[in-house]
Amino acid sequence: MTSVRPYHHGNLREAVLAAAVNAINEVGPASVSLRDLARRAGVSHAAPAHHFGDKAGLLTALAAEGYDLLADALAAAQQRTQDFLEVGVAYVRFALEHRSHFAVMFRPDLYHPDDPAVRAARERASDALSTGIGSIPSGRAGPDARLAGVAAWSLVHGFATLWLNGALPPELGDDPEALARAVAAVLFSSP
Amino acid sequence: MTSVRPYHHGNLREAVLAAAVNAINEVGPASVSLRDLARRAGVSHAAPAHHFGDKAGLLTALAAEGYDLLADALAAAQQRTQDFLEVGVAYVRFALEHRSHFAVMFRPDLYHPDDPAVRAARERASDALSTGIGSIPSGRAGPDARLAGVAAWSLVHGFATLWLNGALPPELGDDPEALARAVAAVLFSSP
DNA sequence: CGCACTATCTTGTCAATGGCTAGATTCTTG
DNA sequence: CAAGAATCTAGCCATTGACAAGATAGTGCG
Numbered sequence: 001m002t003s004v005r006p007y008h009h010g011n012l013r014e015a016v017l018a019a020a021v022n023a024i025n026e027v028g029p030a031s032v033s034l035r036d037l038a039r040r041a042g043v044s045h046a047a048p049a050h051h052f053g054d055k056a057g058l059l060t061a062l063a064a065e066g067y068d069l070l071a072d073a074l075a076a077a078q079q080r081t082q083d084f085l086e087v088g089v090a091y092v093r094f095a096l097e098h099r100s101h102f103a104v105m106f107r108p109d110l111y112h113p114d115d116p117a118v119r120a121a122r123e124r125a126s127d128a129l130s131t132g133i134g135s136i137p138s139g140r141a142g143p144d145a146r147l148a149g150v151a152a153w154s155l156v157h158g159f160a161t162l163w164l165n166g167a168l169p170p171e172l173g174d175d176p177e178a179l180a181r182a183v184a185a186v187l188f189s190s191p
Numbered sequence: 192m193t194s195v196r197p198y199h200h201g202n203l204r205e206a207v208l209a210a211a212v213n214a215i216n217e218v219g220p221a222s223v224s225l226r227d228l229a230r231r232a233g234v235s236h237a238a239p240a241h242h243f244g245d246k247a248g249l250l251t252a253l254a255a256e257g258y259d260l261l262a263d264a265l266a267a268a269q270q271r272t273q274d275f276l277e278v279g280v281a282y283v284r285f286a287l288e289h290r291s292h293f294a295v296m297f298r299p300d301l302y303h304p305d306d307p308a309v310r311a312a313r314e315r316a317s318d319a320l321s322t323g324i325g326s327i328p329s330g331r332a333g334p335d336a337r338l339a340g341v342a343a344w345s346l347v348h349g350f351a352t353l354w355l356n357g358a359l360p361p362e363l364g365d366d367p368e369a370l371a372r373a374v375a376a377v378l379f380s381s382p
Numbered sequence: 383c384g385c386a387c388t389a390t391c392t393t394g395t396c397a398a399t400g401g402c403t404a405g406a407t408t409c410t411t412g
Numbered sequence: 413c414a415a416g417a418a419t420c421t422a423g424c425c426a427t428t429g430a431c432a433a434g435a436t437a438g439t440g441c442g
Contacts, residue, residue: 109219158349
């Protein structure tokens with residue numbers, strides 16, 4: 001069954017990141033331990049440090065991966081539907097499908113927010129979001145398109161956060177994506 | 192200057208909570224240590240445990256305090272202005288003025304979210320928020336007032352979170368309260 | 383092929399932390 | 413004043429993050 005573990009793991013970096021995703025799903029981002037991730041990956045407790053430096057470095061890599069995934073998801077939604085509302089829904093869907101990444105990305109006290117890789121990935125995601133928001137019909141967006149963009153981002157981000165925290169009342173149902181679509185529709189609904 | 196420290200602190204519970212607020216402001220909620228708080232309060236490392244049980248218990252107390260403060264702030268704004276928009280602004284102002292509390296309240300993995308005290312306080316805040324949202328003129332709220340409420344909450348919560356994270360672009364200025372008011376105005380603006 | 387060089391991983395160690403237990407001190411209440 | 417409860421201290425242990433030194437495996441270059 002279990003083959004003899006070779007001295008070199010072969011793909012430790014990816015394995016630790018995957019283990020981190022699972023561990024954060026189970027115990028939350030505050031309680032992950034590097035040593036536990038090392039155990040999950042089947043290596044010694046100090047092996048991950050070589051790839052990530054320290055714990056914050058690991059979470060930095062996870063945040064960068066998350067921003068990349070987010071940028072991809074937003075760009076895909078934008079190209080698929082040409083509908084800014086669906087870009088917002090895609091934002092929420094990303095948060096739900098990648099809750100571990102999402103839980104780290106917007107917690108800059110957990111990682112190195114100025115790391116070049118994470119900065120670049122965040123920039124990509126930010127551009128994708130701006131593109132989606134830029135497609136808001138100006139008649140619906142009000143006089144200042146920038147404000148409308150911040151409002152849209154705030155709304156979907158807040159909704160995803162509140163839903164993931166279990167802060168929203170249960171009467172709202174169990175389909176977060178449909179609810180997100182309905183809530184987002186409130187923002188720019190024509191009267 | 193420094194009088195001899197008596198065996199009994201006298202007000203250790205409050206002192207530790209206050210120290211926690213400061214510590215979280217400095218290093219973030221993930222890195223606070225009970226022992227550091229004990230040092231700040233001038234007591235032995237095990238003293239706080241008597242009042243809070245464990246670390247999660249301390250953060251539970253902090254979250255409960257936060258929900259109480261939030262309920263007060265929302266109720267005051269509601270009574271002062273009778274304007275749901277100002278209730279939203281008060282939500283953002285609370286998050287900015289009590290960032291340590293805010294950083295813990297919506298992170299249920301850090302504390303005991305089912306603790307009776309925190310449940311009650313959260314209920315109070317939720318009621319205050321509902322009252323504020325209930326005052327949204329139905330013409331502006333759309334067909335489903337509940338959806339409008341979730342949208343409003345999501346918007347102010349998301350804005351506060353993004354601002355505190357430094358995720359919003361700096362071109363938006365340095366007055367978060369004014370910006371929050373402008374962004375919230377987008378939500379229910381008449382055409 | 384062989385050898386140096388580098389990347390990867392292990393083992394051992396240390397200080398700091400959270401949590402527990404036993405005991406000391408002070409307050410309270412009858 | 414006495415007994416018990418509340419509060420705090422001191423000591424201990426397992427776990428963690430970080431570091432250092434060394435072992436192993438892959439890589440490139442003669």
